[in-house]
Amino acid sequence: xxxxxxxxxxxxxxxxxxxxxxxxxxxxxxxxxxxxxxxxxxxxxxxxxxxxxxxxxxxxxxxxxxxxxxxxxxxxxxxxxxxxxxxxxxxxxxxxxxxxxxxxxxxxxxxxxxxxxxxxxxxxxxxxxxxxxxxxxxxxxxxxxxxxxxxxxxxxxxxxxxxxxxxxxxxxxxxxxxxxxxxxxxxxxxxxxxxxxxxxxxxxxxxxxxxxxxxxxxxxxxxxxxxxxxxxxxxxxxxxxxxxxxxxxxxxxxxxxxxxxxxxxxxxxxxxxxxxxxxxxxxxxxxxxxxxxxxx
Amino acid sequence: xxxxxxxxxxxxxxxxxxxxxxxxxxxxxxxxxxxxxxxxxxxxxxxxxxxxxxxxxxxxxxxxxxxxxxxxxxxxxxxxxxxxxxxxxxxxxxxxxxxxxxxxxxxxxxxxxxxxxxxxxxxxxxxxxxxxxxxxxxxxxxxxxxxxxxxxxxxxxxxxxxxxxxxxxxxxxxxxxxxxxxxxxxxxxxxxxxxxxxxxxxxxxxxxxxxxxxxxxxxxxxxxxxxxxxxxxxxxxxxxxxxxxxxxxxxxxxxxxxxxxxxxxxxxxxxxxxxxxxxxxxxxxxxxxxxxxxxxxxxxxxxxxxxxxxxxxxxxxxxxxxxxxxxxxxxxxxxxxxxxxxxxxxxxxxxxxxxxxxxxxxxxxxxxxxxxxxxxxxxxx
Ligand SMILES: Nc1ncnc2c1ncn2[C@@H]1O[C@H](COP(=O)(O)OP(=O)(O)OP(=O)(O)O)[C@@H](O)[C@H]1O
Ligand SMILES: [Mg+2]
Numbered sequence: 074x075x076x077x078x079x080x081x082x083x084x085x086x087x088x089x090x091x092x093x094x095x096x097x098x099x100x101x102x103x104x105x106x107x108x109x110x111x112x113x114x115x116x117x118x119x120x121x122x123x124x125x126x127x128x129x130x131x132x133x134x135x136x137x138x139x140x141x142x143x144x145x146x147x148x149x150x151x152x153x154x155x156x157x158x159x160x161x162x163x164x165x166x167x168x169x170x171x172x173x174x175x176x177x178x179x180x181x182x183x184x185x186x187x188x189x190x191x192x193x194x195x196x197x198x199x200x201x202x203x204x205x206x207x208x209x210x211x212x213x214x215x216x217x218x219x220x221x222x223x224x225x226x227x228x229x230x231x232x233x234x235x236x237x238x239x240x241x242x243x244x245x246x247x248x249x250x251x252x253x254x255x256x257x258x259x260x261x262x263x264x265x266x267x268x269x270x271x272x273x274x275x276x277x278x279x280x281x282x283x284x285x286x287x288x289x290x291x292x293x294x295x296x297x298x299x300x301x302x303x304x305x306x307x308x309x310x311x312x313x314x315x316x317x318x319x320x321x322x323x324x325x326x327x328x329x330x331x332x333x334x335x336x337x338x339x340x341x342x343x344x345x346x347x348x349x350x351x352x353x354x355x356x357x358x359x360x361x362x363x364x365x366x367x368x369x
Numbered sequence: 370x371x372x373x374x375x376x377x378x379x380x381x382x383x384x385x386x387x388x389x390x391x392x393x394x395x396x397x398x399x400x401x402x403x404x405x406x407x408x409x410x411x412x413x414x415x416x417x418x419x420x421x422x423x424x425x426x427x428x429x430x431x432x433x434x435x436x437x438x439x440x441x442x443x444x445x446x447x448x449x450x451x452x453x454x455x456x457x458x459x460x461x462x463x464x465x466x467x468x469x470x471x472x473x474x475x476x477x478x479x480x481x482x483x484x485x486x487x488x489x490x491x492x493x494x495x496x497x498x499x500x501x502x503x504x505x506x507x508x509x510x511x512x513x514x515x516x517x518x519x520x521x522x523x524x525x526x527x528x529x530x531x532x533x534x535x536x537x538x539x540x541x542x543x544x545x546x547x548x549x550x551x552x553x554x555x556x557x558x559x560x561x562x563x564x565x566x567x568x569x570x571x572x573x574x575x576x577x578x579x580x581x582x583x584x585x586x587x588x589x590x591x592x593x594x595x596x597x598x599x600x601x602x603x604x605x606x607x608x609x610x611x612x613x614x615x616x617x618x619x620x621x622x623x624x625x626x627x628x629x630x631x632x633x634x635x636x637x638x639x640x641x642x643x644x645x646x647x648x649x650x651x652x653x654x655x656x657x658x659x660x661x662x663x664x665x666x667x668x669x670x671x672x673x674x675x676x677x678x679x680x681x682x683x684x685x686x687x688x689x690x691x692x693x694x695x696x697x698x699x700x701x702x703x704x705x706x707x708x709x710x711x712x713x714x715x716x717x718x719x720x721x722x723x724x725x726x727x728x729x730x731x732x733x734x735x736x737x738x739x740x741x742x743x744x745x746x747x748x749x750x
Contacts, residue, residue, distance in 0.1 A: 268441050269474035271461040273488030273539070284489075287478045 095347070102340035103133040113336050137341035146325065147342065151349065153320040155235065157311075158304040161243035165300045166293065168244055169251030173292075174285075176252075188256075191249050203242055203313050210238050210314070234316030242310040247303065251296035258292025259285070284364040291364045298357035306346055320348055383416035390453065392543065392575050393438065394415040398447035400433055400599075407433045409599035410447070420569055420576045422586040424622070425596030431579040433599075438577065439468040451543065462491075469536040471547040471579075473528050482507065482516040487540045501717060506534040509564060510641055526552045533561070537568065546578040550585065557744045558582075560617040562589050563722070583623055595619050611671075613655065616750045620669040626674070627715045629668040633747070636660040641747040643668055646710035650704050652687045654745030670745035674715035677705055678737050679729055686742040691715065693734045705730065707738060 089292040115132030118125040141147040176187045194202060209215045210233040217229035232238050262285060270280035308323030315321070322342065329339035383389040391414035400408035406429045415421045423431045437449060440461035449456045451464065467488070475484050485506050489499045499549035507513045509531035515523055520531065529552045536544060549565075550558045562598045566589055569576055580586050586593050587607040594604045595618075603615040615627065629652060631645030636663055641656035643666050654668050691709035698721075705717045717738055730736060 263474065265470050265472050265474040266476060268439075268461065269468075269470060269476070269535075270487070272439055272441075272466075272468050273535070274462050276462055279491070284404030284476060340435070 098340045098343055100133070101336050102137055102338075102344045103135065104337045105132070105136065106335050106337055107198075111336070112334055130139050137337050138345070140338060141341055141345060147322075147345075150320050150322045150325045151345070154305055154307075154322040155349075157239060157243075157319075157321060158301050158307075161240050161247075162301045164240055165244045165247055165251045166297060167247050168246055169296060170255055170289075170293070173252045173255035173289075176256050177262070184345075191252050195249065199246065200309065202247065203310055206235060206238070206242055206245070206314060209328055210241065233314065234319075236315065236319055238314035238316075239311050239319055239321075242314045243300075243304050243307065246310065247300040250299035254295040254299065255289055255292040258289040258295075262288050291360055295357065295364070296362045298353055298360070302350055302353055302357070305350060371541070384414065384417070384592065389416055390513070391417075392452055393449070393577075394446050394448075394450045395434075396450075398437065398444045398449060400430075400437065400442060401445045405600065407599050408444070411599070411601055412447075413594065413601055413604060415575065415577065418569070420578070420589050420591045421568070422590035422593045423577065423579045423596060424581075424583065424586050424593055427581075429596045431596060432547055434596075435468060435547050435577065435579060438543070438545055440464050441590050464578070465542040466545060467536045467539055467541040467543075467546040469547060469549050473520075473532040475528060475531055475535070480517050480519055481512060481523065484520070484531055485535045485536065485538050492539070492603060493555055502538055506538050509537070510534045510561075526554070526557070529553060530561075540572055541574065543575045543577070546561040548581065551581065558585070559588075565589060580703060595622060595661050597622075605646060606645050613657070613746050614669060615657065617667055617669065617748050620746070620748065625672050625716065627668075627670045627672060629670070629713060629715070630670065631666060633660045633662060633664045633666050636662070636747075640742065641666065643747060646713070649689055649710050650687070652745070653742040654687075655679040655743055655745045656747045660747065660749055664749055666747050666749050668745045668747050670740055672716040672718040673702075674740050674744040675715065676739050677707070677717040677719055677730065678718075679734070679739050680734055681693050683737040685739040687745070688737055689715075690735065690737050693730060693732055693736055696730070696732065705736075707736060709738070 104115065106112060107114045115129045117129045121128070149282055172191075176184060176191075179187055207214070211217075212229040212231065212233070214233070216232070217226075220226045221229065232241070266284050266288070267280050270284045271277070275283060306323045306326075307321060308327055311319045311321040311324050312327070315324075326339055326342045326346070327340060329335045333339075383391075393413075393415040395411050395413045398408055398411045399406065409430075411434070423434065425431055427548055433442060437444055438451070440456065440459060443457060451466070459565040465636050476487065479487065485503045486499050489502055491492070494502075503516075504513070507516055510533060512523075512527060512530055512534070515527060522530055523531070529549070533546070533549050536546070546565075550561055553561060555729050559665075562585060565576065565578075568574065576589075578586075578589065583731075590607055592604055593607055593610050595602045595610065597618060603610060603619045605613075605615075610619060611624055614623065614626075620626045621628065629643070629645050631643030631652070633641050634644045635642040635653075636656060636659050638659040639655060640653060641660050642651045644651050645668070654670065660666060676682070690711050691707040693705055694708045694714065695706040697704040697706075700721070702718055702720050703717070707715050707717060709715050715738060
């Protein structure tokens with residue numbers, strides 16, 4: 074009984090904080106907009122009893138999902154988000170891997186400090202950190218002032234309000250999610266494996282390529298999903314750093330909700346986003362499981 | 370092999386031939402980790418086709434020596450040459466040396482077969498040749514059935530065999546084996562020992578092997594180096610190490626030994642006698658050199674060289690008496706512990722040719738021990 078109670082805690086948690094909200098969103102996505110509070114119909118009228126339930130059920134339809142396929146804004150936004158998420162995941166990997174690798178090569182007494190430095194940015198508000206990038210990247214920002222100051226460029230670079238700023242923002246924000254799993258994988262790597270590889274005729278580089286890299290693959294996969302999944306639905310970064318041309322599904326979602334007050338369409342957008350993300354989430358779980366097995 | 374055939378074969382003793390060039394030469398090699406000295410001013414020559422065993426207590430520097438040969442550690446002082454070439458600037462992948470690691474160091478992401486093929490692939494051999502060689506190695510270590518398993522899916526002993534096969538696969542000129550057989554059961558260990566000796570004979574590979582198992586060192590080695598605290602205490606053939614240990618440390622480290630302390634009363638350059646207890650006959654053994662009169666010395670004698678009898682033996686150089694304190698029955702033989710003069714405990718071993726019930730010697734009995742004048746060795750250090 075006690076055992077059962079213990080196991081049920083995470084399930085209750087999931088039920089209360091994921092499944093129930095999801096079902097509410099799903100229901101709204103099947104409703105129609107209405108100028109009312111809440112701004113959609115039908116609403117369930119318990120007082121009418123069984124007839125009320127039937128009326129409520131009859132009011133639900135797939136109209137909003139059909140709408141998502143009719144207006145090309147939506148699929149373009151999904152595709153664009155996908156592209157931005159993929160590119161920024163690759164960029165984060167390119168920046169994160171050398172950092173993680175460098176950390177494992179650092180002397181033992183340095184590692185806790187380096188780890189601290191990676192985690193430290195989390196101690197300040199995410200919003201403030203992203204906002205401060207505006208001050209760095211704008212036309213009169215620190216970066217341009219510096220580059221003009223050292224005489225590298227004459228005209229300021231236009232970075233803010235472009236996709237480049239969004240990439241910078243995502244790479245910066247999600248870097249720790251990439252570094253930490255890769256670091257964990259590299260940390261576990263037994264130094265003597267590299268010696269064995271060299272002993273059998275590998276150069277340092279081939280030893281890295283044939284041993285270190287494959288053995289950190291699970292860290293890479295984990296890190297990539299941890300960046301890709303939230304980046305896909307990212308709202309704050311494109312809203313603050315991106316321009317009017319930056320199309321991301323998170324932004325579309327926000328606008329449907331707050332600008333258009335079209336809760337049902339916004340909910341439909343969210344449901345589709347979730348369905349899209351289920352694929353990488355399942356893959357991520359598989360990877361974690363495999364890792365656990367190999368670790369045994 | 371009959372004794373006659375053995376006698377016809379030239380004796381393999383390159384270390385006695387000054388015209389022979391050693392394959393490996395350690396010259397005054399010192400290795401320090403911080404201020405800890407792991408290898409202390411070590412000089413040694415190892416010759417081609419030798420089966421060279423390193424023996425010594427844990428932490429004495431055996432692995433460190435191997436790692437310097439493999440190129441994973443550089444000597445703090447001194448030089449190492451292999452085949453006449455100074456090794457200080459040669460990285461591990463450029464050495465014709467393969468090492469079997471004490472921790473096995475198997476690649477966890479590769480199957481058993483791919484682990485074995487790893488070195489062969491680096492040599493860019495044709496695929497069919499690699500496959501054939503891998504197959505050969507798998508049969509050698511009896512792991513054909515496990516070729517496609519990952520290292521974490523096989524047992525510890527099997528892993529050790531994969532590591533061995535992987536290091537053998539490239540048929541290197543010099544093979545370094547760091548405790549290659551420790552995790553194997555006795556039968557498999559013996560089979561593999563003979564297999565190694567076979568490989569050694571057919572390929573002419575030079576082996577340097579670390580082992581904790583003296584019997585193993587005795588079985589396989591052409592020479593044994595006994596190490597202690599980063600120094601080599603004695604290098605010699607197994608027989609010499611066993612029969613004529615150079616000092617008390619070696620005598621005590623290898624096999625079972627009786628150490629009888631005394632003072633030298635008589636000595637030539639190949640024998641010495643010590644007086645060891647009041648009213649007892651002096652004991653004589655071989656000596657490596659003439660020892661000055663009155664020097665403190667120890668007679669080292671192996672238990673199996675001590676004869677036990679109930680009556681005083683006639684016509685022997687060394688005899689002493691005592692009472693039986695303990696008898697350990699070991700099946701094919703028994704070990705007797707005898708308390709002699711001054712409470713000195715001496716072990717004697719005798720083969721059990723008769724049934725246990727009819728054995729003549731029992732506890733508390735007064736017995737005589739005797740041995741020849743070449744059975745023991747008188748040591749001063
Ligand atoms: N990288 C290192 N840093 C500091 N000390 C080391 C290092 N490697 C080895 N040592 C020390 O050098 C000594 C010799 O180590 P080594 O591994 O050669 O011993 P060993 O003879 O192989 O022992 P064992 O039989 O237990 O394998 C040990 O005291 C060990 O602690
Ligand atoms: Mg060792």
